[in-house]
Amino acid sequence: MLDQSTFTLVNPQNGNLAFKLSIFEDNCQFKEIQRVNYFSLIWIKKGNGKVKVDFSEYDFTENQLLAFAPYQPFMLTSDEKIEGIVLNFHPEFFCIHKHQAEIACNGILFNNIYKPPYVSVDEHSQNILDMVVDQMITEIQNTELAQYELLVSYLKIFLITATRLKNQQQPEEEQIDNSNTAPFILQNLKNYIESNFKTKHSASDYADLLNITPKALAKITKNHFNKTLTDLISERIIIEAKRELYLTNKAVKEIAFELGYDDEHYFSRFFKNNAEVSPQMYRDTVGFARGMN
Incomplete structure (x- = not known):
């Protein structure tokens, strides 16, 4: 070169x-x-x-x-x-x-x-x-x-x-047998997060949906994803927030409400704690709906 x-x-x-x-x-x-x-x-x-x-x-x-x-x-x-x-x-x-x-x-x-x-x-x-x-x-x-x-x-x-x-x-889902219920739980967990991350923000919410104890679900999640369930939920919310910030001109307050946060300031702190930048700064530096391509 x-x-x-x-x-x-x-x-x-x-x-x-x-x-x-x-x-x-x-x-x-x-x-x-x-x-x-x-x-x-x-x-x-x-x-x-x-x-x-x-x-x-x-x-x-x-x-x-x-x-x-x-x-x-x-x-x-x-x-x-x-x-x-x-x-x-x-x-x-x-x-x-x-x-x-x-x-x-x-x-x-x-x-x-x-x-x-x-x-x-x-x-x-x-x-x-x-x-x-x-x-x-x-x-x-x-x-x-x-x-x-x-x-x-x-x-x-x-x-x-x-x-x-x-x-x-992408690794095939683990072979499922009668002695291993983790793959069922993990797939259902992913489905539940994708369907409910805008309204359910706590790990216990998903443990209830899966009819499993929070402690047992935490262990399965950490072993499989190398993350806590709270981390997974937070990351999913942040990804959606970023998408809204740079693809739409919605107000931060409106995005916060759509993601299940009544308090815009609480949401902004949550976003900054996870993204290391405020929602407005993210929008200003990543841009919204004005891409060249």
């Missing part, structure tokens, strides 16, 4: 970062907690270590692709040199919600509270992604007509390839 290691495209309308591709040879830039207002895809080419994200910690190895949504806190730690590629893109450059029908990466690659935030890259996919990255580097240095459109097209190929991979690698 070229000697240059960082390639950046700026939104000419506001001067903010639109798209950036970086080649890194150490993890210095990720050693502190990252909270950025754009999507991040980190492809680990060499090395291994640990990734801390939201409330959990996971191991990562070479040829894994990590995916993080705007303001999702993460950091990488490693006792060895790690090398890889980072893609950053702002929702104004490419909004995954608006393009969900064609890309389908939301809820799989990004914003999946039930699965680890990474996907393993096999040899075939590695060849595709390497080719796409090379094309991106070439195009980002090209200021000719339709530069944005071509970069978005390459980004779509990258996202679709990664999303297909993660879909293929």
